[in-house]
Amino acid sequence: MNNSTPDNALSNTCPAVVIDSRRISPADTDEVRAIGLRIADPAFRFQEGQTIGVLVPGPHAFGTKPHHRYYSIANARDKQASDEIEIQIIVRRCFYIDEVSGEQFPGIASNYLCDAKPGNPITLTGPYKSAFNMPKERDSNLLMIGSGTGIAPFRAFIQRIYSTHQGWDGKVRLFFGDMNGLDLLYMNDVDSDLANYYVNETFEAYQSISTKYGVNADEALELTLEEHATEAWDMLQDPKTHVFLAGTRKANDALDKILAQLAGSTETWDAMKQKMKDDNRWSELLYI
Template sequence: APASAAKPQINLFDRKHPAKATVTGNFRLTAPDASCDIRHIILDLGATHFPVLEGQSIGIVPPGADANGRPHKVRLFSVASPRDGERPNTNNLALTVKRVAEPQPDGSVERGVASNYVCDLKLGDMVDVIGPFGATFLMPEDPGTDVIMICTGTGSAPFRAFTERRRRTMPSAAGKLYLFFGARSPAELPYFGPLKKVPPKLLDQELVFSRLPDRAKEYVQDRMRKRSADLAGLIERDTTHVYVCGLRGMEGGVEASFRDICGEHGLDWIKIRARMRETGRYHVETY
């Protein structure tokens, strides 16, 4: 974890003793005609003490059993809200959940158990929540640190939390947040609207789209190369932290991009990454 990170609490609730949360929000984040359904879910913890830090995850226990009669496995979801809740001092937390529905060759659709359960929750429903989990993917508290956040899709969840935390507690921090955020189109980019209202002096934003009509495909790693000089300057410094979050497989492209950027600027990516890892400044969470 970063040297200046707050100390996380983990494993306070398990399957045998889950926390009970009430659903107080379920909004679709992607446009009505978008090809994917990503939702903003708000879970209220009521009187239960369920402390989370930005970057941590929680486990959701889907009710019922699988085809073999065994209880469903727990699935993890990143917390998308800052530690003091969606509004300051509310005992709730937000999630950014993508409905998994994969069309199969035979024409059927394979629906993910937990994501569909969560995306279909109604206001007032009770949910079993376990955790919190995660002791390394945490944000630095030092306002002098620069933070590079690279994500696709629901990988934006922890970065929404990081950004809100900085905005609430250190709006004039010397360090800056840099966001490289990829989606197919603006309609499929969660929080596209709210992001436009975040001041550029707090958050430097690169929103990258891979399926815009009449435009070449662009991925986060391509946009990183366009910001090569800025990124080289940043990762050279011992105060810069890098976070990558999203679908498995995105690390490869991001790493290759950092390697090229370093090559262009006479830096050694392998050495820089090793040093960042040793000092808790390089974090990847993909799923």
């Protein structure tokens, strides 16, 4: 997603409280946490696929103004309406290396959130309009492609269609790449929610885990796509297929490269992709 902040983005704020913070990645890998937030504002309502903003108060390493960062909501709406809304976000603790000095700096928002304890107040903005629109037709095919914490909106979608809608008639396919692996994030003994949906005949997830030092989430996603390109390509031939892409622009480039090869040329794939966009069957949430 684009993390630049519009001028009016900070005017729509609401208070939240941390209710839960759990590490969902193994201790010997990058720290990824599922952070639960409770919002008491009765005006706050969200839909699957939307994002919220987190305001980090100054002063911090880069100034005194609040730092603003967007995160996708990772859970579906509660079936029961309530004055208190609970959402979950997935946060990877990030560090950045200065290219000149080589000095390491902690990511402002990710470290602020990963360090937060239950009971800590958090100021939110949003929610913001979703880049993803779930089709109303239950026989639509859903092709979801994501890397790293880009899985967040897809987790919400999958919860929604199988828990709230009690199933989905079309194919639901999740293509995922990460340094930790989908099974380590959401198919372990504690966080087995995605594994639960394998009982549904329409749902399958494909993943590649980065096992080599220096191979990042985008490269792991590229491996997933290469290994299962035929499945994705076959779905793209069906006019009932909707594509949802979440991750970095590198992930988008990798997808374009693989599908252009299957299409026979870049021009053919570009035309096919544009047709899906024109039909509102292609949506993406990309960040640098």
